Amino acid sequence: MPENFVAEIKQDARKQMVDLLNANLSNAIALTLAVKQAHWNLKGRGFIGVHQLLDDVAARSREAADMIAERAVMLGGFADGTLETVSKAATMEAYPKDISDIEKHIEALKQRFMFVGGELRKAIDVADKAGDADTADLFTEVSRAVDKDAWFIGANA
Known part of the structure; x- marks a missing residue:
């Protein structure tokens, strides 16, 4: 592993945490891409509000992925988000590629946010x-943001 900036671990x-961080990095990136897939393709009543919300959600998801990746590097590993x-x-x-109905997108996103939130809570326990x-x-911190975004998205149903 490269240089470690967190000496007490x-x-x-550290190796276990880097692996755990990278596993969650993959889900964070996949979730971000799912949000953008919905953003680009959704149609229906309430379109503009959900469309704009999803841009904000994608930005928060990218920020979460960035924090996760940087922590992996701080611990002496490599961030692997290829x-x-x-x-x-x-x-x-x-994420489904062939839906446009806004309600179906909301449901598909909500399910994925709930799944990723659950994986993050498991990671909290492992890190503890x-x-x-x-x-x-x-x-x-990331799980709170994921839960909040799941709530924002789900409130459109």
């Missing part, structure tokens, strides 16, 4: 058990 825990990695490592269900309170805190 043991090497094996297309090839994300397409293989993301555990979120693939590994003794990495800062990574647990980062996952907590």
